[in-house]
Amino acid sequence: MRSSLRKLLHSTATAIGMFTASLSASQAANEFTTDSDSHSLLGSYLAANLAKGSNDNNSAAAFYRSALALDPSNAVLLEQAFQTEAAEGHWDRAVPLARQLVAKDAENRMAHLLLGLDSFKGGDYQKADEEFRKASDGPIGELTSALARAWAAAAAGNAQRALKLLEMPKQAEWAQFYLNYHKALIADVMGRPQEAQVAYEHSMRQDATTLRIALAFARHAAHEGNFKRAKEILDAQSERAQSDPHVLVRELRDAIGPDKKTELLITTPVEGMAEVFYGLGEALTSEGGLSMGVLYLQLALYAKPDHAFALAALASAYETGQRYQDAIDAYDRIPPGTALQSAIDIRKAFDLNSLEKVDEAKAILDRLVKQSPDDLKPLDALGNILRARKRYAEAAEVYTQAMKLIPKPDKRHWSIFYSRGTCYERLKNWPAAEADLRKALELFPDQPLALNYLGYSWVDQNRNLKQGMALIEKAVALKPDDGYIVDSLGWAHFKLGNYAEAVRFLERAVELKPQDPVLNDHLGDALWRVGREREAKFQWDQALTLDPEPEEVEKIKKKLAEGLPPSVEARAGPRETMRRVHQKRRKETKLNPALVE
Structure with missing residues (x-):
């Protein structure tokens, strides 16, 4: 189910990116060739795009505002300004822009979602339903529209309509997961525990690994007095994690008992609406649809500004975009006292x-x-x-x-x-x-990093050569697409004088990590040893353009000028490669505190 969702989210994000690019490229020529095409207008537009490309959305928003003030009817500026303001959670500016945008583009899905949410917050549930209905373009849009309309109906007190809106048998399996989950939540909020029980069981059969589902179902069971079932759900979640129980699982398990009242995970339609955008936003960001995912997470926070999970997911998205101060600010907004x-x-x-x-x-x-x-x-x-x-x-x-x-x-x-x-x-x-x-x-x-490090260290020291090569080869077999580990195998062959084999693996490593200076440098050395000197110089030259460590620059320049001496000893370059492996591991294992303790 997750892989199907990943493919859909990737294609959706790609389509949005292509749409935005086409606006910038094809419409810009028309939109900026009017009498108002002054240096200040074009300059603000270009500065906004540059800031946006550098992940500086606050500056981008300011530049778009300046440009839009000079040309308020410009469709390109309107679209870009709206997306940027919404992505930053600037609702006092994003909502008016959304109204202007739908007047020009009646099918703008994100603008309708925001206007629907704005009406929902204002208590106009019929207007919210109309806006959400207009946002049902594409698979993600259709699902979002159905979930949001269902919670609007629940807020209006119409439980039957709310649950009916989630009956969508033609939707894909990944969509059915969200539909069943929200069916359970709505049934709980509307006082229909038996229907909630059925929907929770269905959701668990579809994906029993999701922490949020386990917490919601366990809270439902405990709320209904079924403490044994609640603890079974939490214990199963801990066993599947194959690690220490998540802090939220431990906290809830300790709080369950006949003398304690357990609240439902979602207790109001407002919380349910926020859950719609949080759940889909977190999935989008984790599967590569960062820009749209951030928009969804901001919509979740528009519905419920203190949604801890949405704030944590937003911070994680900022970290992915290297917006570290923004990530810290998002974490600081999480209410204190949380586990x-x-x-x-x-x-x-x-x-x-x-x-x-x-x-x-x-x-x-x-x-x-x-x-x-x-x-x-x-x-x-x-x-x-x-x-x-x-x-x-x-x-x-x-x-x-x-x-x-x-x-x-x-x-x-x-x-x-x-x-x-x-x-x-x-x-x-x-x-x-x-x-x-x-x-x-x-x-x-079978840990690839440990296999690789110990194996290479042995080869590097000319000790346990056969065992060392076996460990590195096992690491490559376990992670054949890890450029750093493949590089270690290639460099080990180089150290042993197996230059043809070294070239084979180092070429593969550079294919996997073309922007790494160490890997390009290693490949250059191996190519020189097999007589491919022109190609070797190309790789060394490439390494210089990729910001190598300062102490390596002069070494590479010397090789470009003189080549390798006939009996050169391989230097300790792989240690730098291993350092990069460590950096990669730290990046891969960054914790999202909303999901992992």
């Missing part, structure tokens, strides 16, 4: 680190360690930040402190040993490094 506070603070620390505010990041994590001395997560985060900053001795101490909290290590703890092992390796304490890397693999034998 997610520790995870939120950890994310803020990572964002501060990305803003080069390392001391502030460390201060947050130090505070968390003092507040919760038995919690591994702040220590792991602190170690990762210090390691990324090449403060290996400090990082190793932090990982050692974390290990003291693990009475019996298991698969979940492989990364602590792996991370400390890499620190020891960089500190040239190989016996300690090897012991930790071996332990990481003992806990998780």
